[in-house]
């Protein structure tokens with residue numbers, strides 16, 4: 147989807163053009179996004195260091211003592227990856243105590259016309275409708291199955307259960323595809339200097355005479 151990059155240092159005004167259809171916008175939802183460097187968002191790369199490193203004998207002895215611990219951690223890691231241990235992972239390391247020295251923010255906005263003012267609602271409604279439909283289908287399938295249990299007339303019940311299973315697997319997939327490719331405008335990336343909005347429709351760029359910054363321009 148086309149992306150709209152908002153530069154913190156050169157903020158361009160948001161024209162009142164609907165980001166979904168390019169029509170005249172009547173609503174502008176503005177908010178501040180806190181800028182941060184990409185490395186801080188991913189947690190940095192200094193996660194290792196459980197075993198002290200050093201060439202001196204003390205470090206070697208400590209390393210040797212910790213070898214079973216390290217092996218146990220490895221076994222735990224592998225079994226957790228295989229799903230044998232289902233208990234939750236250890237809590238994440240606490241955040242560094244020092245706050246960012248300069249919490250820059252970028253003002254972003256989503257502009258919408260009257261028709262697209264509550265664009266996200268359709269996904270919420272679709273999700274809720276899907277949930278209700280699936281629950282109803284399962285209740286029906288279970289009721290029918292219980293009624294025909296022990297009789298020869300189980301074909302319809304089996305078909306109902308299979309349909310319920312297939313739709314339970316398929317519908318969330320369809321919904322997430324729809325959301326991914328036709329969903330509302332979201333903040334896709336935040337860097338130190340920019341905020342990138344994703345899923346801004348091409349018609350917005352056509353109407354404003356600008357070019358999207360996404361990969362598929």
Ligand SMILES: [Zn+2]
Pocket residue numbers: 164165166167168169258259260261262
């Ligand atoms: Zn619109």
